[in-house]
Amino acid sequence: MIWSGATFDVPTGSFAAVIGPNGAGKSTLINLLLGGLKPASGTVEVLGSPAETGNPRIGLVPQNRSLDHAGSILCRDLVALGLVGTRWGIGLRGPDLAAEVDDVLTAVDAQDYAHLRFGEVSGGQQKRISIAQALITKPDMLLLDEPLAGLDLSGQVDIVELVHHINHDRGVTVLFVTHDLNPLLAHIDSLVYLIDGTPRFGNVDDVVDSGLLTRLYGTPVQVTRTADGCVFTRTE
Amino acid sequence: MFIATLVNSTQTQTGLSLLTSPFMINALIAGTLIAIASGAIGYFVLLRDLPFATHAVAHIGFPGATLAVLVGATPVVGLVAACAAGGIAIGAMGHRARNREVVTGTVLAFATGLGLLFNSLGSAQSGLLTNLLFGNILAITTAQVVAFTAIVLVVLVVLAATGRKLLFASVDPDVAAARGVNTRALSAMFLLAMSLIIAISVTVVGVLLIFALLVTPAATAIRLTARPTLVIAIASGIALVSVWGGLIVATYQPWPPSFVITTIACVAWIALPQLMKLRGPVAAPDVVTHIASS
Numbered sequence: 001m002i003w004s005g006a007t008f009d010v011p012t013g014s015f016a017a018v019i020g021p022n023g024a025g026k027s028t029l030i031n032l033l034l035g036g037l038k039p040a041s042g043t044v045e046v047l048g049s050p051a052e053t054g055n056p057r058i059g060l061v062p063q064n065r066s067l068d069h070a071g072s073i074l075c076r077d078l079v080a081l082g083l084v085g086t087r088w089g090i091g092l093r094g095p096d097l098a099a100e101v102d103d104v105l106t107a108v109d110a111q112d113y114a115h116l117r118f119g120e121v122s123g124g125q126q127k128r129i130s131i132a133q134a135l136i137t138k139p140d141m142l143l144l145d146e147p148l149a150g151l152d153l154s155g156q157v158d159i160v161e162l163v164h165h166i167n168h169d170r171g172v173t174v175l176f177v178t179h180d181l182n183p184l185l186a187h188i189d190s191l192v193y194l195i196d197g198t199p200r201f202g203n204v205d206d207v208v209d210s211g212l213l214t215r216l217y218g219t220p221v222q223v224t225r226t227a228d229g230c231v232f233t234r235t236e
Numbered sequence: 237m238f239i240a241t242l243v244n245s246t247q248t249q250t251g252l253s254l255l256t257s258p259f260m261i262n263a264l265i266a267g268t269l270i271a272i273a274s275g276a277i278g279y280f281v282l283l284r285d286l287p288f289a290t291h292a293v294a295h296i297g298f299p300g301a302t303l304a305v306l307v308g309a310t311p312v313v314g315l316v317a318a319c320a321a322g323g324i325a326i327g328a329m330g331h332r333a334r335n336r337e338v339v340t341g342t343v344l345a346f347a348t349g350l351g352l353l354f355n356s357l358g359s360a361q362s363g364l365l366t367n368l369l370f371g372n373i374l375a376i377t378t379a380q381v382v383a384f385t386a387i388v389l390v391v392l393v394v395l396a397a398t399g400r401k402l403l404f405a406s407v408d409p410d411v412a413a414a415r416g417v418n419t420r421a422l423s424a425m426f427l428l429a430m431s432l433i434i435a436i437s438v439t440v441v442g443v444l445l446i447f448a449l450l451v452t453p454a455a456t457a458i459r460l461t462a463r464p465t466l467v468i469a470i471a472s473g474i475a476l477v478s479v480w481g482g483l484i485v486a487t488y489q490p491w492p493p494s495f496v497i498t499t500i501a502c503v504a505w506i507a508l509p510q511l512m513k514l515r516g517p518v519a520a521p522d523v524v525t526h527i528a529s530s
Contacts, residue, residue: 034414054416062410068285070407072519074462078408085404086415088397090465117462117519133411 008192008201010175012047012140015167016201017184018177020194021217026177029192029199030145033175034060047140047173054086059134059172061144065126071119075110075129076101078118082133104132108162124155131162141173142166148178156183163187181208182231254487259374263493266376267479269388270437270449275472276395277433278454279464280426283406287451288340289326289427293434294446295344296322298351301368301438306358311368312380316387316435322347323431327424348443371442371494373483384436391429402426403464440479441494448498449475456505459519460512474504 010016020026031037032044035052044051046058070078079101080092105111108128113121118129127147134142144163148156164187167174175192178184191207192199195216207213213221222233254260281290300318301311329339355365367375376384395402404412405419413419437449457470478500482493512518 036413053414056415058414060411060414062408065408065410069283069409072283072458072462073403073407073464077462077464081400081404081408082411082415084400085408085412086417087400090396090399092400092464120519 006042006199008199010173010190010192010201012173013167013171014190015164015174015188016176016190016192017181017188018175018192018194019179019181019216020199024194024197025199026194027145029194030060030143030177033143034058056137057140059131059137059139059142061127061130061134061142061147063145064123064150065118065130067119072117074114075116075118075121075125076105076114078129079104079114079133079136082136100136101132104135107135107166108132122155123150124158127151127155127159128162131159131166135166139172141175144174144176146177146179148180148183153183156180160184160187185231255484258378259376260483260487262376262378262381263373263483264480266381266384266436267373267440267483268476269384270433270440271475271479272472273388273391273433274437274449274475275453275457275470276392276468277430278450278471278475279458279468280395280402280406281430281450282454282458283403284423284426286430287447288337290430290434290446290450292340292344292347293319293322293326293431294438294443295351296325296347297435297438298368298443299347299354300351302351302354302358302364305364306354311364312383312435312439315368315438316432319431319435319438320428323427323434324424327427367442368438369442369444370492371438371440371445371497373440373479373493373497374486376439380439384439387432387436391433394425394429398422398425399464441497445494445498448478448501452501452505453478456501456508459509462519474501474508478504 018026018029028037032039033046033051035044035050035055046055049055077092080097083100084092084097101114102111105114108131110125110128110132113125114129118126121129130147131142131144142163147159147163151159160183163174163176166172167187176184176188181191185204185208188204190201190203192201193207193212193216194200195212208223210221210223213223224231224233255264281287297315297319300314300316300321302314303318304311304314351368363372366372401412401417402422404415405417405422409419434446434450437446441449453474454467454471456474457467460470461467478497479493481500482496485491485496486493509518
């Protein structure tokens with residue numbers, strides 16, 4: 001058992017970060033929401049209905065894809081698969097489909113490199129393509145699994161800004177799994193934090209606190225409030 | 237020349253008259269079907285990171301064929317049955333076991349040893365061992381052509397029906413599973429289809445040269461284009477040219493078709509990406525990962 005006694009609701013339209021140390025069960029939480037895992041007891045409801053696989057209302061942005069498998073195909077084909085990859089038959093290039101692919105590519109500003117192979121574009125560009133793929137089913141919720149891993153600072157900021165706009169402009173609820181909270185602090189409104197074997201939910205002001213984060217990460221953390229938000233740093 | 241020697245004809249047959257002889261027509265039909273199926277299967281073999289598994293399945297087919305002879309059955313029946321069983325077993329081992337090279341290599345060696353044992357216990361048919369290890373497209377019978385046609389058609393229909401789901405499950409398994417694609421069923425289905433095509437390809441190029449039909453043409457094609465249907469078309473085309481080339485050359489030269497088939501596939505793998513480079517960008521081997529370089 002990873003954790004128990006989890007009871008929390010994430011309000012529709014939130015931009016929530018999901019934080020917790022390694023092994024705390026962040027992947028388990030994602031799998032529960034996706035319906036790939038069933039809870040030993042209790043219920044998981046997503047967007048008003050029980051969690052089940054194949055829900056097009058949830059867009060998943062997976063952790064770094066294996067380029068062994070995805071590297072050889074075109075970015076726009078990977079995006080198209082998000083829509084037609086669940087259907088029988090062949091073909092990734094119908095005119096209607098192309099229009100839908102172009103729509104989401106524009107939304108993530110990825111038109112310029114969508115004709116390249118997924119393995120040929122940078123890590124940040126791969127994330128944008130993954131977000132475009134997740135958006136193509138017009139989801140009500142976006143689940144991002146460690147989207148900042150492996151990105152440099154400006155790449156991290158770009159992705160957070162992009163997700164902020166998706167959340168703000170489209171009203172998409174966002175659950176953003178991350179190790180590093182700092183790039184997110186300006187935009188998130190709430191957090192799901194996995195602490196002492198239990199996931200909890202709280203507002204930014206309550207959770208981003210030196211004492212709580214120190215307990216969460218098991219290492220001394222100092223939260224400093226600044227004029228436009230706050231930063232937290234590890235202290236000795 | 238090779239063929240003329242093989243048929244040991246009383247009349248000297250060469251060139252065109254050989255191309256229309258019954259065993260040659262069987263070879264052309266079976267070779268064409270197998271080449272087309274190999275291209276389609278080969279693309280997914282690469283995407284699913286299974287090149288080594290193709291080798292293992294072919295080797296598992298070897299004892300099946302020699303055991304069949306030992307018990308008085310047709311070797312191809314044993315070959316197909318053992319390959320299919322091998323594919324199902326690899327599927328049952330699951331994702332984690334599949335790429336363990338030591339496991340695969342050990343099973344492969346054991347199967348080959350077993351095949352050798354059955355062969356020496358049996359009333360060793362002359363040429364059986366060579367045909368199994370290196371293939372003999374000219375030995376394909378009319379009954380086999382009928383059976384191979386059925387197998388290839390079923391496999392192609394299944395691939396066409398599941399194409400997008402299989403592609404999604406192959407390139408993006410986590411998201412595909414989250415979106416409700418039955419990735420496990422597709423994986424099992426693909427391994428079975430792959431094993432059947434390997435089994436019938438063994439009759440053409442043999443256990444040892446299976447890469448030349450199942451992997452090399454697709455590895456060449458995937459560097460030339462990224463579009464799935466085009467990769468499959470080019471891979472099938474390369475396999476087709478290899479097989480037909482092998483048959484045509486064998487009518488004029490004392491070379492076994494398998495040699496020519498593997499040579500054409502290998503030359504295409506080296507030369508086509510170089511030729512394409514003159515016209516535009518070709519995916520570097522590291523982009524298609526170890527696919528093209530393995």
